[in-house]
Amino acid sequence: MTDARTLGDRSLARCPVSHDSGSWTVWGNEEARRVAEDPATFSSRVSRHLSVPNGMDGDEHRRFRAVIDRHLSDDAIRPLYPEFERIALDVDATMGDSFDANVFGSLVAVRCQSSWLGWDESYEDELLAWISENQAATRSGVYARTAAVAEQFESIVRRIVADTPGAATAALMADTVEEDGAQRPLTPAEIVSILRNWTAGDLGSITYSIGIVAHFLATHHAIAGDLRRSDEEGGTRALDMALDEILRIDDPFLTNRRRTTADVTLAGQDIPADSLVHIHWTAANRDPRAFGDPDAYDPVGNAPRNLVYGAGPHVCPGRTLSTLELRAALVALLRGGDLTLNGVAAREEAPAGGYSSVPVRRVPRRP
């Protein structure tokens, strides 16, 4: 079975845009950016299900995106960092000297998210079980199974909203959206959709990202040493840029979809109106035309073409939150000792990205 990153590299080597089984895939960096930055031609309205704000276009997207941005702004999120760091250090302290970095990652992801949203810790086991089932369902490629998992997540969120929503969730429930020049309350369906889009993707992406970061530290000891020095000197910007670059090299957030609103030509390919188009972020982040050697680590030089968090009007509003959760995990791993691989790290199977397990061992550092 070919993993999604290798598949992306191979497909991109043949052509930056390809057509297969009735839909198009955009693998190239410049082409992916062009699609993401042209919402008039490449619509995000790809499903009949309500998806706030991911599945919206134009003015409707702008109005709902303003709600999302209020809750994920730097001012709202940055004060959470000390608590995230405490969570990651606490989880790390329970891991021992040999552990699976994805297990560490899923615990950090669930606890940071629950702390941010004010969700009761009694939901932790259910959320952890959901992460595993979601990964298995994605791996299976069986639509009925992924749909059942999505439904299961929605029912967890509905219970939390009805039960003990916590401060940040309650603030969302009390928020309003602009409509016809006035403000109106969000509907229950809109609130659940927003929470689902914040949380369901976040839990999986953060778990896989932490596995990828741990794998990188365990296989790049000189860079791990530099990052440890940055942490000791309080160099948070260097750590955040390193995270962006590590995820560029191995981006677990594979694809998003668009639908063309008109005939369009991309990389010499004529794509008819009403075509389904997949943006393959993982391949686009490894395009040799944009980065030269895709595995060469260059946080500063590669930043301008990095598409880990997307581009255009749908660019990830959770970037600050995600970066702070990942920085907390990175700092805990760096402070815990020198990591090495403890066996073979297994790649996830397409259509998921990253690793399904990252066994690591550490040599604790002497004071």
Ligand code: HEM
């Ligand atoms: C490593 C972690 C993450 C990665 C790699 C990631 C990546 C992305 C990308 C590439 C997009 C663009 C989608 C598109 O163009 O269709 C996106 C959108 C989005 N992300 Fe993230 N994301 C991450 C974490 C988060 C977190 C923590 C949240 C919130 C809690 C979040 C919420 C969203 C939302 C709501 C959108 C849709 C925005 C819109 O349609 O305007 N993401 N993300």
